[in-house]
Amino acid sequence: MENTLRSRGKPQNYKFDRGGLSAEMGPYIGIVVNNSDSTRSGRLQVYIDEFGAVDGNGGPRLDDPTLWRTVRYCPPFYGATPQISGTSAGVGTYPGNRNSYGMWFTPPDIGVKVICFFVAGDPGQGYYLGCVPEPGINHMIPAIGSVSNFKYNTANQGTPFGDTRLQPVTEINDENIQISDNPRFFDQSKPVQTVVAWTLLQQGLNRDPIRGPIRSSSQRESPSSVYGISTPGKPIYQSGIDPKVLKAKLDSGAAVTTQDVTVIGRQGGHTFVMDDGDVGGTDALVRIRTAKGHQITMSDDGNCFYITHANGQTWVELGEQGTIDLFSTNSVNVRTQGVLNLHADKGINMYSGGYIRIKSKTSTQIEANTSMSLVGLNKFTAYSKTSLNLKSDGRLAMASKSGSWNGGSSLSLNAGVIHLNGGSSIPVTTPALQTGYKLTDTFYSAGQGWIPRARTLETIVTRAPSHEPYPYHNQGVDVSLNLGADNTTATTTSINPELTKKAQSLYTRVSNTAMSYGITAANYLKTPPSSTAIPPATDGDALGSALSQAEAIARGTAPVDLATAAASIFGNLIP
Amino acid sequence: MISPQQVTAMLAQQAAAIDIYPAFDDNGASLPGWQLNLNGSLVYIGSELGVRGVGIYGQSVSSLILTGYVKSAALNLILNDSLVSTVLGSPAVWTGQNGITSLIEYLSNEDLQTLAQIDLMQGAYQGLLDAGVLTGDQGARFEATYVQPAARYGVDLVIAWIQGQVDSGTDTVLTTAARQGQYAIDFIASNATAILTVPAVPGYVNTAVRTTLDQGAVTALGEKIPAPVFATQVANVTIPATTNEDGVFRFAPGQPQA
Numbered sequence: 045m046e047n048t049l050r051s052r053g054k055p056q057n058y059k060f061d062r063g064g065l066s067a068e069m070g071p072y073i074g075i076v077v078n079n080s081d082s083t084r085s086g087r088l089q090v091y092i093d094e095f096g097a098v099d100g101n102g103g104p105r106l107d108d109p110t111l112w113r114t115v116r117y118c119p120p121f122y123g124a125t126p127q128i129s130g131t132s133a134g135v136g137t138y139p140g141n142r143n144s145y146g147m148w149f150t151p152p153d154i155g156v157k158v159i160c161f162f163v164a165g166d167p168g169q170g171y172y173l174g175c176v177p178e179p180g181i182n183h184m185i186p187a188i189g190s191v192s193n194f195k196y197n198t199a200n201q202g203t204p205f206g207d208t209r210l211q212p213v214t215e216i217n218d219e220n221i222q223i224s225d226n227p228r229f230f231d232q233s234k235p236v237q238t239v240v241a242w243t244l245l246q247q248g249l250n251r252d253p254i255r256g257p258i259r260s261s262s263q264r265e266s267p268s269s270v271y272g273i274s275t276p277g278k279p280i281y282q283s284g285i286d287p288k289v290l291k292a293k294l295d296s297g298a299a300v301t302t303q304d305v306t307v308i309g310r311q312g313g314h315t316f317v318m319d320d321g322d323v324g325g326t327d328a329l330v331r332i333r334t335a336k337g338h339q340i341t342m343s344d345d346g347n348c349f350y351i352t353h354a355n356g357q358t359w360v361e362l363g364e365q366g367t368i369d370l371f372s373t374n375s376v377n378v379r380t381q382g383v384l385n386l387h388a389d390k391g392i393n394m395y396s397g398g399y400i401r402i403k404s405k406t407s408t409q410i411e412a413n414t415s416m417s418l419v420g421l422n423k424f425t426a427y428s429k430t431s432l433n434l435k436s437d438g439r440l441a442m443a444s445k446s447g448s449w450n451g452g453s454s455l456s457l458n459a460g461v462i463h464l465n466g467g468s469s470i471p472v473t474t475p476a477l478q479t480g481y482k483l484t485d486t487f488y489s490a491g492q493g494w495i496p497r498a499r500t501l502e503t504i505v506t507r508a509p510s511h512e513p514y515p516y517h518n519q520g521v522d523v524s525l526n527l528g529a530d531n532t533t534a535t536t537t538s539i540n541p542e543l544t545k546k547a548q549s550l551y552t553r554v555s556n557t558a559m560s561y562g563i564t565a566a567n568y569l570k571t572p573p574s575s576t577a578i579p580p581a582t583d584g585d586a587l588g589s590a591l592s593q594a595e596a597i598a599r600g601t602a603p604v605d606l607a608t609a610a611a612s613i614f615g616n617l618i619p
Numbered sequence: 620m621i622s623p624q625q626v627t628a629m630l631a632q633q634a635a636a637i638d639i640y641p642a643f644d645d646n647g648a649s650l651p652g653w654q655l656n657l658n659g660s661l662v663y664i665g666s667e668l669g670v671r672g673v674g675i676y677g678q679s680v681s682s683l684i685l686t687g688y689v690k691s692a693a694l695n696l697i698l699n700d701s702l703v704s705t706v707l708g709s710p711a712v713w714t715g716q717n718g719i720t721s722l723i724e725y726l727s728n729e730d731l732q733t734l735a736q737i738d739l740m741q742g743a744y745q746g747l748l749d750a751g752v753l754t755g756d757q758g759a760r761f762e763a764t765y766v767q768p769a770a771r772y773g774v775d776l777v778i779a780w781i782q783g784q785v786d787s788g789t790d791t792v793l794t795t796a797a798r799q800g801q802y803a804i805d806f807i808a809s810n811a812t813a814i815l816t817v818p819a820v821p822g823y824v825n826t827a828v829r830t831t832l833d834q835g836a837v838t839a840l841g842e843k844i845p846a847p848v849f850a851t852q853v854a855n856v857t858i859p860a861t862t863n864e865d866g867v868f869r870f871a872p873g874q875p876q877a
Contacts, residue, residue: 197841200715204835242839243847246832284843311844336847355829355849490717490835546781547752551764554797561639562802565810567631572733574626578744578766579755 068095070161073176074115077106079151086117086150088172090160115160115170122146153276153307180229181215182262186272187315187331188212188240189261190253193233201238206492208250210257212240212312230263239311243337247356248486248494248512254346255512258327260319269320275313277335282306311335321345348518356494356512364518371509393505417475441470478504486510621744621759621766621804624811628803629767630676630736636799637677652704657727664722668707669700674725674732677771678739680707685742686735687716688725718837730830739770746774752781760804767800768793 074090081087089112096104096111105111124144128137135141152158157176163169183189194211196202205211213234216223223232241250241257249256260270278287283303293300314334321328326345333339337354347364357373370376378384386392394400402408410416418424426432434440449455461467482499485508489495496515501508507516621629642653642661652665663671672678680703683689693712697703706712707722719725725732743766747753752765769777772793779785780793829849836846 201839201841204839238840239844242836245839246836280843282843286845288845308843354847488832490831541751543751543778543781544754546783547765548761550781550797551761554764554794555801557794557798559798559802560795561632561636561799563628563631563635563806567635568628568806568810571627571631571634572730574623574630574733574737576626576737576741577623578621578626578737578740578762579748 068113068162068167068170069165070159071173072160073157074113074160074172075104075106076152076154076156076158077112079154081151086148087114088117088151088158089114090158090172092160113160113167113170115158115172117150118171118173119147119149149273153310178218180224181218183213183215183230183234184237184274184312185262186270186274187258187260187317187333188214188237188274188312189259189264190257191234191259193231194236195233197235197238201236203491204493205241205245205250206489206495208241208245208257208493210253210259211250212237212244212257237312240337243354245493247337247352247354247359249352249356250493252513252517253327254329254343254348254517255341255350255352258317258319258329258331259322260317260327260329260331264327265322269322270317271319272315272317274315275335277310277313279307280309280311282308346518352512359509359512361517367507367519369507369509369514369517371511371514373511395503395505397502419475419477439470441472443469443472480504481506483508484510484515486513620755621762622807625759625763625804625807626737626740628807629740629763629800630733632799632803632806633677633736633767633771634675636796637672637675640671654723656723660727662723662726664704664708664726666701666704669697669703672771673707673722675729676732676736678732678735679771681773682735682739682771683707683725686738688714688719688735690714717831717834728830728834731834734831736770740766743769743774743777747777750774750778752778760801763800763804764797765800767803768796771796 072092072094074088074092076088077091078089089109091104091106091111092113093104095113097108099105122144123146124142125139127142128140152175157178158172159174159176160170160172163171177185190210190212192210194213196205202208214237216229216232216234218224223229226232244250244256247256253259260272262268262270264270281287281290281304283301283306285304290300290304292298293304312335315331317329317331317333319327319329319331321344328344329341329346331339331341331343333341334354337352339350339352339354341348341350343350349362350359351361352359359369359371361367361369363369481503483501483503483505484496484498485501486494486496487500488511494511494513496510496513501510509516640663642649642663644650649661652663652667653661654664656662662674669680673680673683678686680689680693680697684691684694689707690712693706696706696712710721713720713722713725717731719728719731744753744762747762747765747769748755753762765777765781768780776785776789777793780790785793833846840846
């Protein structure tokens with residue numbers, strides 16, 4: 045059978061059993077020396093020791109192209125439909141042209157070892173089947189696992205991370221034999237993979253081991269419970285060139301240096317992790333995450349289904365207690381061309397930091413089976429162009445400090461008895477105002493990252509998600525109920541009455557001083573807006589409170605519905 | 620309590636008070652001491668830096684030390700105002716906070732200057748509160764009267780001023796700054812409607828200003844790794860021109876429904 049196959053046009057000199065040259069069948073281990081394929085079919089050029097040569101130092105001559113072998117990609121699965129005949133002219137049709145499908149996991153970086161073989165010993169039919177992991181260099185597979193034994197690359201690099209205790213890290217220093225030869229090399233300190241670490245920090249997840257830094261790594265334990273895949277990620281070039289600049293250079297034909305295209309690292313790729321959890325069940329999850337940081341986490345360990353944007357400005361969680369939490373720093377928009385149904389078995393709380401507008405094109409009906417209170421603390425107006433009706437099947441009582449009734453052309457008062465300045469009045473009680481809460485909100489601090497602060501979000505609702513880290517994940521709404529009204533009030537007791545008195549006197553003198561260099565609206569609008577009051581609404585964070593929505597719009601930089609609450613979360617980050 | 624808008628007005632007022640030095644001569648040429656920053660804007664770094672102050676708010680070296688951008692040892696090197704530009708021109712005196720390692724980098728980042736100025740105002744407020752000048756319930760105009768000069772010249776000098784312990788020249792300077800603080804509050808009171816008018820129809824993109832966060836990225840990521848960009852990507856969808864079918868409810872594909 046073998047000889048029959050080999051007899052099909054193969055050159056005699058490749059038939060080693062017929063006196064030809066040694067057949068290059070393999071399998072061999074090849075070192076990738078070129079992964080750029082002009083045919084874009086995943087071909088590699090590899091250096092194979094068995095067919096190589098040594099240089100003057102006894103090392104392999106990796107840089108000698110005459111010693112390289114070209115091997116084609118052989119994925120575990122691939123297929124394609126046949127080309128339909130009769131379409132030889134033009135671009136073809138769909139259906140008609142071939143449709144391919146399968147797996148595509150190539151190429152690896154220069155220097156990676158691959159298993160190669162040559163079909164029938166023909167050097168023109170070389171394939172590579174898989175890659176050979178370097179011993180000990182698999183911590184970042186299938187995701188970039190986080191550890192507590194990490195080290196920042198520079199002295200100030202850790203500043204934004206504050207007391208973050210778990211950080212994604214790279215592989216060990218393979219050149220340090222004290223580390224690489226250590227039987228527990230996998231426990232050794234590793235440098236922080238700052239791209240992922242930074243993404244987690246800006247998402248506010250850097251201290252959240254469920255949604256943020258997970259320990260899922262092929263080196264976490266043995267036998268491993270972690271399965272998954274990852275892409276290499278964007279290259280980091282030796283010259284530090286920005287990929288966009290590199291692309292522009294390549295597109296324009298400008299000179300590109302060797303350093304510009306030499307890959308010295310990777311920014312981390314897309315990852316798909318299926319983790320059965322460690323021995324104790326920690327990190328049991330499935331997580332899909334893009335290189336930039338968009339992620340979907342289904343955590344068995346954390347009992348949550350969590351989705352977040354890479355920039356952390358929006359997230360959604362289906363929580364353990366039956367909660368659905370949704371957070372957005374911008375607007376939340378819903379539209380249906382049909383009917384929008386909102387039903388709550390228990391109650392509905394709505395709070396707006398600014399206005400509330402409700403309008404219908406036809407009729408509006410608000411109904412309460414027991415009582416209804418409408419309160420406008422400054423003004424309340426009920427108006428109709430044609431008819432305004434007030435009816436009570438029982439009593440109708442009105443009370444005010446003063447009043448008038450202009451009936452226009454006519455005014456009729458009908459009753460069995462009308463008392464003018466007489467009789468008893470029916471008391472009208474002032475309705476109780478709604479209970480307000482001050483919930484926890486989250487703020488960014490340059491030295492701590494995102495941190496929650498209690499009693500900083502004024503509202504009447506009983507649960508309000510914040511930018512991560514949201515401290516009430518997986519807790520029911522009742523848990524976060526009523527943190528208590530704010531009982532902190534500014535002190536009004538002067539510690540130096542004499543100085544205060546002098547200040548008051550000076551204040552009057554200053555007020556009577558002529559003004560110079562007074563600002564205009566143009567001055568005001570070109571000034572970067574402050575997002576904080578003085579003193580700050582929080583306990584000192586300069587990125588504390590809200591910028592007026594109206595002002596943001598006047599500046600042309602912010603949405604009309606960027607509510608006060610959202611702005612207060614981001615401080616000056618959102619104008 | 621001084622509201623965010625009032626704080627912004629005080630910032631604007633401070634900037635306006637500093638923005639009195641011409642950058643060009645009569646022929647349109649830039650005057651000595653002015654240089655383009657990293658954004659291509661002219662900034663002053665000349666020998667009068669000690670008098671004019673640094674950046675859009677005219678911050679002093681002490682202020683830059685207070686806000687953490689300059690090492691405190693820099694003060695030992697500044698024997699007189701004329702040395703300010705020389706000392707600050709040395710990268711060695713900059714702490715690297717928020718990625719700022721030189722004078723020109725600081726002058727190129729108005730957002731960080733603003734944050735620093737707000738920090739100074741916060742510190743001034745607290746200092747005046749601690750001293751008993753402010754009590755927390757005197758109103759924004761009163762508070763701004765003292766916070767504005769204290770943020771620029773220091774709390775101690777303002778307290779000395781209140782106690783009548785400064786010379787007439789200092790009194791004039793502090794009175795001017797105090798009056799400008801009052802004016803900023805008055806400005807908001809009288810111009811709120813004009814400035815804060817809400818347009819009838821909102822339209823907005825790119826609402827997140829990530830300056831501080833992205834500055835942190837530069838610190839954290841390390842060299843050779845570009846910071847992530849979250850630029851607005853707009854779908855390339857063309858709104859079709861008005862046709863006679865507009866307004867007719869229809870199901871696609873097919874013909875308009877009667």
